[in-house]
Amino acid sequence: MNNQASASAAPFSTKSEDIEKIRRSVTYHPTVWGDYFLAYNSHLTDILPNEEQERQILREEVNKLLAATSDDSLLKLHLIDAIQRLGVGYHFATEIEKSLKYVYDTYESYGKQHDDLYTIALRFRLLRQQGYFVSCDVFNKFKNSKGKFDESLINNVQGLLSLYEAAQFRVHGEEILEEALGFSITQLNSIVVHVSNSLSTQIKEALEIPIHKTVTRLVAKKFLSMYQQDKSHNDILLNFAKLDFNLLQKMHQKELSEVTRWWKALEFENKLPFARDRLIECYFWALTIYFEPQYSVGRKMLTKVIAMISIIDDIFDVYGTLDELTLFMDAIERWDFSVIDQLPPYMQHYYKALLDVYGEIEEELGKIEKSNLVHYVIEEKKRLARTYFQEAKWVYSGYIPSLEEYMKVGMPSSTYILLAAAALAGINGELVSKEAFEWIASDPLILQASEIIGRLLNDLVGFGFEQKISAVGCYMNQNKGASKEEAFAEIQKLVTNAWKDINQEWLRPNPTTVPMAFLMQVIVNISRITHRMYKDIDDYTNSEANLKAMITLILIQPVTIP
Incomplete structure (x- = not known):
């Protein structure tokens, strides 16, 4: 949290009359929030009984959906990915761990059933996110006779995005993932202006900050709109994620009101x-x-x-x-x-x-x-x-x-x-x-x-x-x-x-x-x-632009629920 103000060294001095001359001159912009969050009293932030009841009902429906979806299906990977990116994975940690443990234990046979780039990269990322080591050799099949990633993959936008996100989990010595990262970045940059607006936005956001390097609440808020636009989305999961986001936001607003009062008192x-x-x-x-x-x-x-x-x-x-x-x-x-x-x-x-x-x-x-x-x-x-x-x-x-x-x-x-x-x-x-x-x-x-x-x-x-x-x-x-x-x-x-x-x-x-x-x-x-x-x-120091927008997105603007 270091500053971006001039901090040139001042000489040592014990003379009181010189102290103010010694101090380094710094001007930071004042808080951009004022007393805004003091207004979030319990009337605005209390979670109503009917809201909590609806959340529990929807949670059980999503849990049933998870249980009813076969662990060896591609749909299960899609579901787990959506749940985690929507920010509600903490509700289903045990269920997700059980399913991914099965995918890990059946890794070789699973790969024979689903061998396209998108699925292989998604499975690789989800397992490494969960802490399971799986070999990156699975990506060798997408190379040509010259040992380079096949140029034909440029037509597979979702596959390239999936490969790019998977490569973020590389460790030392995994050269194929280094190549995968460079290849996917080059190809995604070349096609970003030739795809639909929604897909272009998805590519730009991924290239700016991949899933592995962004924070859960920001991922959730942005992914909600992308997931809603996906024709294959599940309405129950979408509605649960929206409600959960808003109820957590209420809790966070109440906490922020409390710590703001502490801060003002100081x-x-x-x-x-x-x-x-x-x-x-x-x-x-x-x-x-x-x-x-x-x-x-x-x-x-x-x-x-x-x-x-x-x-x-x-x-x-x-x-x-x-x-x-x-x-x-x-x-x-x-x-x-x-x-x-x-x-x-x-x-x-x-x-x-x-x-x-x-x-x-x-x-x-x-x-x-x-x-x-x-x-x-x-x-x-x-x-x-x-x-x-x-x-x-x-x-x-x-x-x-x-x-x-x-x-x-x-x-x-x-x-x-x-x-x-x-x-x-x-x-x-x-x-x-x-x-x-x-x-x-x-x-x-x-x-x-x-x-x-x-x-x-x-x-x-x-x-x-x-x-x-x-x-x-x-x-x-x-x-x-x-x-x-x-x-x-x-x-x-x-x-x-x-x-x-x-x-x-x-x-x-x-x-x-x-x-x-x-x-x-x-x-x-x-x-x-x-x-x-x-x-x-x-x-942090210059919070007037980017950070203010992020905080507004997460702590002020609720998700619209029809």
């Missing part, structure tokens, strides 16, 4: 005016990590954690002088209200709010008799602050580290270890364990990959705007004569490889000593929202 807008006011965007970030109804408490708690990260990021990156940051870092390490008087007034205000938030986390964990585990979340906050402090010291000293040295600090400063720990603390169930927190703290490969994606994408969109240490600048300084374009290309390769690491770690077998499915899904979702948030610009 008066950060007035007491820390240098910082970004992005509470709604913070909630959206938490929502993309887990949107399901059982995580309501966790979402609100995670929103507060993210908001406090955003503020401390601006304190270290933008406003604090080195002497203030030294005092601040000492206070964070000590984590005690008694040290608050040592801090400047603006830091005092933040520090009290920070400890209060983590006190709330401790209270929630206490409800399941695990309040002692808050220690792990606090330690990750301290680790994050240390990385921010190190980056600030580099800036003040004018030191430019090597890319390797920078990444040792830059990866944890991406915030994702803390986000994973806070997300775990918020689920309020038996999955919360010492072992799970220790797995996160060990910074496993899948989490490292997510950190790399977050840090590098942020640095890429910030280069040229942020006057601070970044991967781009470190690479260019380390490789004298390297151009910006060369630096971008090399860093993008690191991002691509990180996604391959995520794909590899997602595949079974997985360790069973931690709630792996939950934690890994959290980490993948963090990577997905990062990919979306920093795709072209820093949408």
Whole structure:
């Protein structure tokens, strides 16, 4: 969540009259939401008994449809794909797992019955999404005598789209999927202007952000209209998905109203005016990590954690002088209200709010008799602050580290270890364990990959705007004569490889000593929202355009139900 404002290094000073001269000049646009979400009171957001009853009836109908559709039929794959893309897969997790386990166990015989490109690629993607490793050799049959993908496939638009989406799940060493990705992108770009408007929109959206790299609620809202236009759509599933989307939206609006009141009470807008006011965007970030109804408490708690990260990021990156940051870092390490008087007034205000938030986390964990585990979340906050402090010291000293040295600090400063720990603390169930927190703290490969994606994408969109240490600048300084374009290309390769690491770690077998499915899904979702948030610009800092539109789509505009 780094900023895109000028942040040139200021000299160390202890003279009070010089402090205001030292501070870096930054102007962020104010919140684009004002008090909008305060209006979402219980009258507007309560789910009525008849609405919940209708949802349960439709859910049972969809469940019957799943049960009645043979696991070895193409229709079952289509149904599972539609359910997941419509955002209602969480209702049928057990049923979907059972069906895909059958498809996996009968993989060879199934392939003999359905051997077209669309089906093979769809089956491959659904199984890898579920964590099953299946060989990519199944795509060899679509190559010609020269070892290239057959040009005749250009007429198979749905097959090309399916191949493109399947290739997103490639791991290291799968050259055929590298070729498949390049081939499908080239062909889809060449035909996008020659197909119908609806198909052209589908292609453009896929090429912009594939299914694997976007977030569930955005996929669901956009796919609803595409699914409705599909003549083969199932009305029961469509109506269920529409109703479920709207009822979840009501729940999310109510949560957002609650955290907005908390935020307004803190008066950060007035007491820390240098910082970004992005509470709604913070909630959206938490929502993309887990949107399901059982995580309501966790979402609100995670929103507060993210908001406090955003503020401390601006304190270290933008406003604090080195002497203030030294005092601040000492206070964070000590984590005690008694040290608050040592801090400047603006830091005092933040520090009290920070400890209060983590006190709330401790209270929630206490409800399941695990309040002692808050220690792990606090330690990750301290680790994050240390990385921010190190980056600030580099800036003040004018030191430019090597890319390797920078990444040792830059990866944890991406915030994702803390986000994973806070997300775990918020689920309020038996999955919360010492072992799970220790797995996160060990910074496993899948989490490292997510950190790399977050840090590098942020640095890429910030280069040229942020006057601070970044991967781009470190690479260019380390490789004298390297151009910006060369630096971008090399860093993008690191991002691509990180996604391959995520794909590899997602595949079974997985360790069973931690709630792996939950934690890994959290980490993948963090990577997905990062990919979306920093795709072209820093949408978090500059939230007036793209991010405002996304939030409006998900949190304001309901789905029209006839």
